[in-house]
Amino acid sequence: MPQLEVDGATLTYDDEGPRDGDGVPLVFIHGWTANRHRWDHQVAHFSGERRVIRLDLRGHGESSGAGVRTIEELARDVLALLDHLKVDRFIPVGHSMGGMISQTLALSHPERVERMVLVNSISRMTYNKGRGLLMAASARVPFKLFVAANIQRAFAPGYPRERIQEYIRASGTTPREVVMTLYGAMRAFDVLDRVPEITAPTLLIHGYHDIQLPVSQMLRMAKAYPDAVVRIIDAGHELPVEKPAELTRALEGFLTTKA
Numbered sequence: 001m002p003q004l005e006v007d008g009a010t011l012t013y014d015d016e017g018p019r020d021g022d023g024v025p026l027v028f029i030h031g032w033t034a035n036r037h038r039w040d041h042q043v044a045h046f047s048g049e050r051r052v053i054r055l056d057l058r059g060h061g062e063s064s065g066a067g068v069r070t071i072e073e074l075a076r077d078v079l080a081l082l083d084h085l086k087v088d089r090f091i092p093v094g095h096s097m098g099g100m101i102s103q104t105l106a107l108s109h110p111e112r113v114e115r116m117v118l119v120n121s122i123s124r125m126t127y128n129k130g131r132g133l134l135m136a137a138s139a140r141v142p143f144k145l146f147v148a149a150n151i152q153r154a155f156a157p158g159y160p161r162e163r164i165q166e167y168i169r170a171s172g173t174t175p176r177e178v179v180m181t182l183y184g185a186m187r188a189f190d191v192l193d194r195v196p197e198i199t200a201p202t203l204l205i206h207g208y209h210d211i212q213l214p215v216s217q218m219l220r221m222a223k224a225y226p227d228a229v230v231r232i233i234d235a236g237h238e239l240p241v242e243k244p245a246e247l248t249r250a251l252e253g254f255l256t257t258k259a
Contacts, residue, residue: 009065013055017047025051031096033171035061041244059178075104093117117203123221124192156209156236195224203254207235
């Protein structure tokens with residue numbers, strides 16, 4: 001289990017697959033309160049043929065560290081890891097907040113991003129009424145209840161309750177400071193007006209039942225992308241674990257399509 005010290009944080013990561021495999025490395029970036037194991041299915045599939053890198057963002061999973069205030073700071077952590085691993089060009093695959101990090105990387109270092117995949121992510125945070133009420137209540141309810149409510153509503157109807165409880169327990173181990181600070185960072189994230197600058201071929205893949213970041217918001221973003229493919233899957237916000245095989249097939253199809 002390799003680790004890297006970066007600006008007061010210890011980042012835990014996996015670096016798998018052949019160094020001389022097909023294509024540039026895939027870099028999987030998880031979302032808020034999650035960890036690198038959200039990508040287990042995709043890593044198992046792709047690491048047989050190409051280099052695959054994933055990490056626990058600072059304060060998440062098996063990575064330590066706090067004090068991060070912005071999505072840009074998380075993006076710098078990812079770049080520090082890639083520089084350490086001597087990876088120049090790469091394909092970021094980001095889920096939710098990880099998609100925000102991916103877009104930040106594509107805007108700040110376009111020469112390094114070969115392609116990009118955004119899973120249940122958006123370029124500008126806009127809240128519906130339910131999300132707004134949850135935000136307003138966040139300062140008044142117990143922390144664990146706040147986390148549980150967010151994770152519970154991330155899954156499509158019918159997803160096994162016992163599995164949801166597993167993810168709630170895992171998310172609850174993320175330090176309160178990290179959870180609440182990055183919640184604010186996502187609220188402040190807005191690169192929608194800069195999306196036309198991202199010329200890398202991009203796959204926008206979204207769960208139809210996502211109420212955290214609704215499909216309508218993703219479609220608004222899609223209109224701004226110069227070179228985007230859109231896929232909608234019958235799932236909620238947690239597409240990587242709700243429909244892992246379908247997500248992997250969509251990634252495979254996108255990666256094998258010539259730019």
